Amino acid sequence: MTQKAFTGAIRIVNITQNPRPARAVLKLLARRPGRMTIAILAFACKEIPLWFLPVVTARIIDIVATGGEVSTVLIWFSIAAVLLVQNYPMHIIYTRNFMTVVRDTGADLRNALAARLQSLSIGYHTRVSSSIVQTKVVRDVENIELMLQQITHPLLSSTMVMIGAISMTAITVPQFLPVYALAVPIAIGIRHGLRNRSRERNEVFRREVETLSARVGEMASLIPVTRAHGLEQTAVTRVATGADGVRRAGLRLDMLNGHVASISWVAMQLLGVGCLVLAAIFSLTGFLPITPGEVVLLSTYFTLLTGGLTQLLMLIPVGARGLESVRSISEVLQEPDLELNEGKRAVDSVGGHLELDHVSHRYPEADRDALRDISLDIPPGETVAFVGSSGSGKSTMLNIVLGFVRPSAGRILLDGVDMQELDLRTVRRSVSVVPQESVLFEGTIRENIAYGLDDVSDERLRAALRDANAAEFVDRLPEGWDTVVGERGARLSGGQRQRLAIARALVRDPRILLLDEATSALDPESEQLVKEALNRLMKGRTTLVVAHRLSTIRQADRIVVLEHGEIVEVGSHDALVQAAGRYAHLHATQAGVPG
Template sequence: LLSRIGRSMRRRSTRAQERMGDLTAILHETITGARVVRAFGMERFEVDRFTRVNEAFYRAFVRMRRIALAARPFSEFALVVVAMAMLWFGGREIFTGHTLAPHQFVLFVTALLTTVSPTKSLAEVSANLQQGIAAATRLFELLDTTPEVQDRSGARALSPFREAIRYEGISFAYADGPPVLQDLSFEVRRGEVVALVGSSGAGKSTAMDLLPRFYDPSAGRITIDGVDLREARLDSIRAQLGIVTQETILFHDTVRNNIAYGLESASEEAVRAAAIAAHAHGFVQELPQGYSTMIGERGVKLSGGERQRLAIARALLKNPPLLLLDEATSALDLESERLVQDALERLMRDRTVIVIAHRLSTVQHADRIVVLEKGHVVAMGTHDQLLDQDGLYRRLYDLQFVA
């Protein structure tokens, strides 16, 4: 009986955990997107959506608790039935069969009574155990998920970057989707600034994401100094990269710990120097507790420009030989962009840089510009060379400046 109750308890507990996950996801979306919700007048819609999911969770939770609470009455009923049977059988043997002495029967009943409380508790323990198993199963499914990109057997540490990065015939598609990159080839030599430009959806960010091996290409290979990245250890690749993106990721921690992320042993002087170089020191000093100020989830207490400058300070402190910049100034106002652009120029100094930008003014001085369209390289050259061609780069330039 307990086994059947346990199996039912596990199924219903799993459903309740799933509904709780849905509820938590909606709460997170609604709270983090509160400004968009208000701007579109969707408060009532979000309240109704939350109510529907909350009711589904409530129903799943009630079903689960019904099973859990049913376990104790069932166990007590079973104990009563067993006790009645024992009393009937024992009494009969004493009065009719004379095969059981009265004092033996009393001892047996006393021993039986001492097991009543533990047996009833056993039903509750079983119910709680099934709830825990259901919750643990969901957790372990996540923890046991195999990463798509892993170190190969025999992978070796990548030597410090010396010569060039090469994309050689790269093709890539997400899951079962259409190709995002097709036969992509270009080179980035040490000390160069290479820009990737193109319309939205051209594959610029995907091409950049392949370098730190967030994904592996479907075909072709990427090499650093002739070493295929799939033959190198992930940690040794990423140790040589600094990344600054448009969507700045900061953590619910102090300013100091966000700048020194991944470099916990960094000195206060080094953190301060990185902040000064990134034009972040000024506004950090004005915070209530300076570098010890908690900045909130995703840096919510800071402006967009301030968050971006902290991200640049973090990259400066890491001091990587290779730098990846993905739309790093596209979401900023003019004053913030000026400060961030100046900080970026300091960050790019004496480094090898791959940069993505919609604003072509930020990449005009790049050593080489790679123009992408629908995952293909359609042109390559300096700013002046590409303007002389009547191609996509010229059209993008005219749209931004001539019009």
């Protein structure tokens, strides 16, 4: 994202903090006042025929009724023709300017969501399904764009027509204005009576759609597991339950919208017919001096007025859906669980000296600490491995060092400085992570390895692939490092993906390296190739390793044994085996040695 786009994203976040979503939408549109002004002026011009043509019609009827001149009829025709023809260029100007604002607003919202999602803590992303996040970025922003497209034209049109109709009636037959006033309280009453129920049902529908999105995302990611265990029907049932929730909530919303449409139409049509009858009675009885042309004019204007109000009432469902999407997006943009880096000290270079000073961490709603009173001094270039049973705190240790989670107590020092004082984004430029499941995106091998880096030379890329034991298999691919790897690297084996992840780390030349079960999911041949690549990667770098297979960490400078979040042993492989403690027991278990 460019700096301009990022600055715009921050402004969007501030705008959406308005508790009234309708006002937030108006403020979003007001960010481009020039285009909005041109659009509204063009719209006002193009809508002139709607409210002025009844005047032309009334005048021509009166000319015919009184036996007037043909030339006068032609003059009124010429006026009507000019007004009608100008509609085309004015409509194009309006569409160009207004739709530019709408599309820019949609892009701004998506940029703001992307920026906010990158700022939110890992804890937030752990709690919230990625499918729900995707729904907010794609569907909710699309709903807002649709709302602006579908509401603005009829809203402006109805407003312009009503203003024109009332103004022309005030000029021609001002005594008839009180009759027009009957339509307004009826319309307001209908809107007020249905507003709250519409909002509630739209919110329920949106929540059901998010639940369904999460279940579909879950089903897609678990298809191999589902197939392997013959659980296809169970997976389908879970999605079907979510789909039924969407169906029921959607049907209730549709029925409410049907009530709005029908009540609005019937009420306004009755008023329209009543106005025609009343104008005719006034003319026939002489109660008001109304000509036949003015009867048509008043009836037409009242029809336009009630039609405009009907249109506005019909917009309630569309507006409610769009405003609910504004609330949905605001949930992300106003989420307070941020990783706060702004204003903190930027790091230009990292030496790699890590010190954990009485560090403890407890996850929200947990009944005990994940880490308790951990103190470690890791000098630059040392390799430290963390072992222990599941739940002992190994992965939490890596997340603490990365800054993904904050210590509940104690502090972490990087090169002698408390990491709470540092901009972690600048720190992570000198950190690389090789996880158990390497993450690749839909793109070429080159794009995946050089992700986030500018101008990576072919020589540097080749060296990274070679040191990662990946050059040989990459060269065998039809298009070499320009081969597209598929979504999440689906066209490559697990070992190949892992070696590309190592190449991605090598090309960055990090000072700190974090390895999280980097070989646990590989076959023996792939594991050997990856271990060789890791040994090259670890050389001269501060390295923290989490591993279940103890055979992969024999060469570590120190091995830290964790149990229930506490350090129970520290030492080299040989020293810990001789100590006959917890590590020796784990080693014997994996080696198949009888206890």
